[in-house]
Amino acid sequence: MPGNIKSVSFVVLVCLLLCSRLTSVGAAPICTNAQTGCHVLSLSNLFDRVIQHSARMHGISNDLHSEFEQYFLPSRNQVGRVSRNCHTSTILTPNGKENAQRMAREELTEVILKLLVAWRDPLWHFHHSMAHYDDFNNFSSNKALEMSDMVHELRKGVEKVAEKMQGLGITSNTVNSLTSPEALLPSKSAEWRQMKDYDLLYCFRRDSNKVQNYLKILKCRIVPEHGC
Amino acid sequence: MKTAFFGRLVPAGLRCPSSEMICAVFCVFHSNFENIMAVLSSSSNLLLLLLISFLDWLSTPGSAFVTGRDHVTSSAPVEPHITECTSRNQETFRCWWSPGNFHNLSSPGTLRLFYLKKVMPTSEWKECPEYIYSNRECFFDMNHTSIWIPYCLQLRSQNLTYFNEDDCFTVENIVHPDPPVSLNWTLLEISPSGLSYDVMVNWEPPPSADVETGWMRIEYEIQYRERNSTNWEALEIQPQTQQTIYGLHIGEEYEVHIRCRMQAFTKFGEFSDSIFIQVTEIASKESTFPLTLVVLFGIVGILILIMLIVVSQQHRLMLILLPPVPAPKIKGIDPELLKKGKLDELNFILSGGGMGGLPTYAQDFYQAEPWVEFIEVEAEDADTGEKKDNQGTDTQRLLSQRISRHINIGFPDDDSGRSSCYNPDLPDQDTLMLMATLLPGQPEDREASFNAVERAPTPERGERPLVQTQTEGPQTWVNTDFYAQVSNVMPSGGVVLSPGQQLRIQESTLATEEKTQKREIKHKWSEDIEDNNQKELQFQLLVVDPEGSGYTTESIARQINTRPSSPVPGEGYQTIHPQPVETKPGATAEDNQSPYILPDSPQPQFFAPVADYTVVQEVDSQHSLLLNPPPRQSPPPCPPQHQLKAIPAMPVGYITPDLLGNLSP
Numbered sequence: 001m002p003g004n005i006k007s008v009s010f011v012v013l014v015c016l017l018l019c020s021r022l023t024s025v026g027a028a029p030i031c032t033n034a035q036t037g038c039h040v041l042s043l044s045n046l047f048d049r050v051i052q053h054s055a056r057m058h059g060i061s062n063d064l065h066s067e068f069e070q071y072f073l074p075s076r077n078q079v080g081r082v083s084r085n086c087h088t089s090t091i092l093t094p095n096g097k098e099n100a101q102r103m104a105r106e107e108l109t110e111v112i113l114k115l116l117v118a119w120r121d122p123l124w125h126f127h128h129s130m131a132h133y134d135d136f137n138n139f140s141s142n143k144a145l146e147m148s149d150m151v152h153e154l155r156k157g158v159e160k161v162a163e164k165m166q167g168l169g170i171t172s173n174t175v176n177s178l179t180s181p182e183a184l185l186p187s188k189s190a191e192w193r194q195m196k197d198y199d200l201l202y203c204f205r206r207d208s209n210k211v212q213n214y215l216k217i218l219k220c221r222i223v224p225e226h227g228c
Numbered sequence: 229m230k231t232a233f234f235g236r237l238v239p240a241g242l243r244c245p246s247s248e249m250i251c252a253v254f255c256v257f258h259s260n261f262e263n264i265m266a267v268l269s270s271s272s273n274l275l276l277l278l279l280i281s282f283l284d285w286l287s288t289p290g291s292a293f294v295t296g297r298d299h300v301t302s303s304a305p306v307e308p309h310i311t312e313c314t315s316r317n318q319e320t321f322r323c324w325w326s327p328g329n330f331h332n333l334s335s336p337g338t339l340r341l342f343y344l345k346k347v348m349p350t351s352e353w354k355e356c357p358e359y360i361y362s363n364r365e366c367f368f369d370m371n372h373t374s375i376w377i378p379y380c381l382q383l384r385s386q387n388l389t390y391f392n393e394d395d396c397f398t399v400e401n402i403v404h405p406d407p408p409v410s411l412n413w414t415l416l417e418i419s420p421s422g423l424s425y426d427v428m429v430n431w432e433p434p435p436s437a438d439v440e441t442g443w444m445r446i447e448y449e450i451q452y453r454e455r456n457s458t459n460w461e462a463l464e465i466q467p468q469t470q471q472t473i474y475g476l477h478i479g480e481e482y483e484v485h486i487r488c489r490m491q492a493f494t495k496f497g498e499f500s501d502s503i504f505i506q507v508t509e510i511a512s513k514e515s516t517f518p519l520t521l522v523v524l525f526g527i528v529g530i531l532i533l534i535m536l537i538v539v540s541q542q543h544r545l546m547l548i549l550l551p552p553v554p555a556p557k558i559k560g561i562d563p564e565l566l567k568k569g570k571l572d573e574l575n576f577i578l579s580g581g582g583m584g585g586l587p588t589y590a591q592d593f594y595q596a597e598p599w600v601e602f603i604e605v606e607a608e609d610a611d612t613g614e615k616k617d618n619q620g621t622d623t624q625r626l627l628s629q630r631i632s633r634h635i636n637i638g639f640p641d642d643d644s645g646r647s648s649c650y651n652p653d654l655p656d657q658d659t660l661m662l663m664a665t666l667l668p669g670q671p672e673d674r675e676a677s678f679n680a681v682e683r684a685p686t687p688e689r690g691e692r693p694l695v696q697t698q699t700e701g702p703q704t705w706v707n708t709d710f711y712a713q714v715s716n717v718m719p720s721g722g723v724v725l726s727p728g729q730q731l732r733i734q735e736s737t738l739a740t741e742e743k744t745q746k747r748e749i750k751h752k753w754s755e756d757i758e759d760n761n762q763k764e765l766q767f768q769l770l771v772v773d774p775e776g777s778g779y780t781t782e783s784i785a786r787q788i789n790t791r792p793s794s795p796v797p798g799e800g801y802q803t804i805h806p807q808p809v810e811t812k813p814g815a816t817a818e819d820n821q822s823p824y825i826l827p828d829s830p831q832p833q834f835f836a837p838v839a840d841y842t843v844v845q846e847v848d849s850q851h852s853l854l855l856n857p858p859p860r861q862s863p864p865p866c867p868p869q870h871q872l873k874a875i876p877a878m879p880v881g882y883i884t885p886d887l888l889g890n891l892s893p
Contacts, residue, residue, distance in 0.1 A: 055445070055491070062492040089348060095374035097319055097443050206376050209400060209492075213375075216442030228441055 043164050047219040050157045054215050057150040058208040060143050065201045067140050086203030087191040088118045093210055100217045106171045109162050112214050115207050116155035122192040123148035126200050147204075154211070170222055306330075308339055308383045308390045315403045316497075317436045318375060318444055318490070322360075322367040325383055333385055336361035343368075344380040346396075353382070375399050405446055405488045406434035407500035408469070413484070415507060416472060424477055425507050430470035431486060434497075445491040451499075455481040467491065473505075481506040 041049075091114050094100040100108065127144040165171040192200065220228035306328030315321035325341060327334040341356040356366035378398050382391035408431040416426040429450060437444045447467040451460040463471060476482055482505040489496040716724035 051442070059492045066494075093376070095377055096370065097375075097438070097441075098370060206398070206400075210376055212445075213443060220441045226440070 043161070043168065043170075044219075044223045044225075046157070046161050046164060047215070047223055050154065050161055051212070051215050051219060053150065053154050053157060054208065054212040057147065057154060058205070058212050060147050060150070061201065061205040061208045064140060064143050064147065065205045068198050068201050085191075086199075086206070087122070087195065088115060088203065088207055091115060091118065094214070097213075097217070100214055101221065105165070105218060105222060108214055108218050109158070109165070109171065112158050112211055112218075113155065113162070115211055116151055116158060119151050119204060119207065120148075120155070122195075122200055123151055123204065125193070126197060129197055158215070165222065308333055308385065309392060310341075310381050310383065310395045313379075313381070313395075313397060313402050315373075315399050316406050316434075317438060318400060318403050319370050319438070320368055320373050321399055321402060322365055323356075323381060324363060324365050326364065330385075336364075338385060340384045341366045342382050342384055344382075345374060346378040346380070347374070373399060400490070401493065402495070403444075403490050403493065404495050405444065405490065405497040406436045407498050408432060408434055408448060408486050408488055409500070411484070411486055411500055411503050413473075413503065413505050418478070418507070422478065422509070424475050427473045427476055427505055427507075428470060429473060429484060429486075431500075433469060434488070446488045447491050448486055448488045449496070450484065450486050452482050452484040452505075455483060455504075465489075476505065476507070478507055478509060 091111065093111055093115070094103050094108075103111075123144070127141070127148045130141045130144045162171065166173055195203070219225070306326070308325060308327045308330055311324045311326045313321060313323035323341065325339065327339060333339050336359075341359075342353040343356065344351055344353050357369060357372045358367040359365075360367060376398055378396050380391075380393070380396040382389055382395070384390070410432040411429065412431070413427045413429045416428050418425040431448070433439045433446055437446055439446055445467065447465050448469070448471070449465045450463045450471050450473070452463075452473060453460045463473065473482075473484070483502045484505060485499045485502045487496050487499045714723045714725050718724060
């Protein structure tokens, strides 16, 4: 019996040690603001970064769209654009400030993520198709690449923001789309392949503007700020 | 075919403007998208459509508001159309229409505006939510405004529908923000030159734009121009609500206005009202200017005052500011000698060398320092003191009439042994005069020698012009009337002549010679002391042999180096009268180096008492007075200056070099 007790206690001890180590490794360090040396960004800071990112993305898309317009479609009217259906048109997005403000935070976050996910592949293809345009200078080609990277980064950033919000209890855990981004893709996800590059740019320009505005509104609602 | 084509495709109720065939075709194209798809499949139609689409964009009447207000084309007859749609805050928008040339439709209500929001799944035309007939305006409030959704507008009269595909837009693309408000400026700084300045302009975003929530992100553009100019200068577009304008000119008036647009969009809003900026000369700069001047001049004045005090040498102040450094100051001695450690010279001077000690007529080296106390050196300058620049000496007076004459002091121009002995120093003026008077012979020699004299002015009387006088003529010395008897030689070196007919000339000659000798000696001693060991003093004691059997020309004490006072012998020939010889420290220009001693006469052997008088027979070429023309002797290595062969009255026998010192003043 004493031998058994000894062995059992030994095993327990080892188990405890291992388990504690495992838990320490697996669990993310929790930092509070009071702790020093802990470089965890605040939600406000995260939002600022993401918003800056989206602003830059929108700027690049606007530049590319204008260049495209200059080189390939000198027509000034918007005949072709308006009737165009973007592949993201199926995503229900708030069409105004009030609508966006009324929407639930989780929904808004989800909309943003949906939009970003939907553009991952099309932009990647767009960047590759840029190489075929001899008239396009390298600058624009780099912009296309940067754009597709930005969408990717922005999506990750927004996911982190959502995570943080969930962790802070601001949003509920109803958003399950984080774990399955493919579910966010619109049903007619293959439509984008039929779109011409110019239409793609037009649609992305519009959607990046949406993302930017939604993020602003979201931040204003979640992080109390002057003027919100 | 075309008509049939159109007729087939155009649905009823939708009337396309038929005046433009191209437009009509395009209208069909858009209205019947699916039909067109079939048409497109055929290549010929495809080509036709491509051509049409290319041509279409060339003329698009009534669609100016979407493409920009600048591109108003009015080529076609104007039908009712939408002139402009704009949004100020991205939350509402409004549109204006115009009946065009159809004046019958201009009355309110005849034309109706319909819009279409292309939302999935259904889209239908709706009428304007709010009419403002006075402006022919249709206002879409927030409920009816959707961003990122295409809108299309059309005008409908009773029968017709006027529709232009170009009148489709999305709201974010037609946003023209209101101009910023509260534009004002503050002066940043003025350049150091005072010609230009910088200004900080700040403003508030338009109140209609919701920038706090970030719904609209606005960037601004400032433009400014000079009052009279027509071109606006545009600054960089940036999203801050303040900006600096650099390099504005003082005194000029500037006009500034601002406009804004949404970031990453292209459409600017209207310009704000202008503000005017003008900065005139700043007076504060002038106020500080005199202050600095005052301070500066004050400092300069104080400095000048101090300098004046120092320079003017107020003695009391000087004593306070610059107390005199106690240093030996001997009257009559050049302080340079004291400083530079020329001990030998100093000794020479102190013991009465050269001029006979420290003549008071010597330069007053301390004229500027009257408070200086001198170390008095006892020197036998009692007599010389009176002779300080004394023009009253008899000799001077005697010779005064001859001053006007030019004197040619000629020095023997004998090249033999000249280099080492030649003393190019000049005698001073008085001596020159005397010499000229005394030397009646050989004018040519005088000239020659005078030139030599000319070459080297006396060191201390350099400025004294050479007195060139021309003697009247050779004066024959063979005159038995001219004689005097030297009865005594005074300790001071003066020669006492016995009463009798004094030969002025002789005296002057003697005096001159003495002077010359003295000068020579003095000069020699003052200049080259080492050489003096070799050079004998021209100490000429006139040894007279009254009998004429012979005479000892030897009057020059050879070894006078022991005694620095060389001119003693010369003085031995002084008359009773005050020393005419201004034995100035100026050295003579004569060949000082040559010992007056004849080479053959090594010793100053003075023989038995001489006679009372003698007669100067002649003056030889070397300006020696030949009392009894001796046999011609070999020329001395250096032309002797004055071989006085006169017969002085030696008081007692001969004078050895040792005794010469007693004679020195």
